[in-house]
Amino acid sequence: GENVEQHPSTLSVQEGDSAVIKCTYSDSASNYFPWYKQELGKGPQLIIDIRSNVGEKKDQRIAVTLNKTAKHFSLHITETQPEDSAVYFCAATFGRAGSYQLTFGKGTKLSVIP
Amino acid sequence: DTAVSQTPKYLVTQMGNDKSIKCEQNLGHDTMYWYKQDSKKFLKIMFSYNNKELIINETVPNRFSPKSPDKAHLNLHINSLELGDSAVYFCASSQFQNQPQHFGDGTRLSIL
Numbered sequence: 001g002e003n004v005e006q007h008p009s010t011l012s013v014q015e016g017d018s019a020v021i022k023c024t025y026s027d028s029a030s031n032y033f034p035w036y037k038q039e040l041g042k043g044p045q046l047i048i049d050i051r052s053n054v055g056e057k058k059d060q061r062i063a064v065t066l067n068k069t070a071k072h073f074s075l076h077i078t079e080t081q082p083e084d085s086a087v088y089f090c091a092a093t094f095g096r097a098g099s100y101q102l103t104f105g106k107g108t109k110l111s112v113i114p
Numbered sequence: 115d116t117a118v119s120q121t122p123k124y125l126v127t128q129m130g131n132d133k134s135i136k137c138e139q140n141l142g143h144d145t146m147y148w149y150k151q152d153s154k155k156f157l158k159i160m161f162s163y164n165n166k167e168l169i170i171n172e173t174v175p176n177r178f179s180p181k182s183p184d185k186a187h188l189n190l191h192i193n194s195l196e197l198g199d200s201a202v203y204f205c206a207s208s209q210f211q212n213q214p215q216h217f218g219d220g221t222r223l224s225i226l
Binding site: 031032034036038041042043044045046049087089093095097098099100101102103104106107 | 118154155156157158159162169170172204206211212214215216217218219220
């Protein structure tokens with residue numbers, strides 16, 4: 001099955017600095033890569049996603065890049081704020097039409113220090 | 115209005131009991147899911163339903179039985195609860211497969 005590796009497992013940055021989280025996947029047929037933010041006591045919330053026909057996508061302070069050849073994708077958060085502190089998960093699709101499923105990375109706990 | 119709602123939010127029960135968790139989505143989505151998040155925060159798919167039909171059934175003990183009375187609801191029934199079942203269970207939905215998934219806020223299940 002699909003395997004998604006996520007690094008680092010914890011990340012501390014100063015407020016205003018940038019944060020980068022990296023993921024690699026194993027199934028070359030994967031074509032959808034979402035990123036989720038999970039705050040304490042809440043469910044994962046989709047913050048950005050990218051499909052395999054696109055190399056980069058940006059939404060305000062958040063961007064995702066995808067390198068299909070190397071099978072890795074990254075989340076970039078610029079001008080970090082304390083409210084960005086949370087656990088972030090990357091995910092990749094696995095399977096074929098009719099039975100797609102998401103495989104998640106193990107998460108990155110981001111702490112933004114005021 | 116909450117898009118994906120789960121009840122109860124907390125469930126504390128004894129080993130061996132049977133319990134159910136309910137999930138409802140008001141997004142008009144066709145596909146619903148159950149995930150298990152363990153103590154290390156690892157999220158793993160358990161089941162996926164598309165328009166009331168089971169399409170994914172991962173390696174889950176048959177003590178877990180999902181039921182979808184209609185496409186807006188996906189309930190999870192667990193028989194003979196074991197200590198290892200303690201986790202947070204999340205329901206999610208998406209318009210179709212391979213589309214953005216929206217998660218509920220989870221049900222924290224604790225087995226005594």
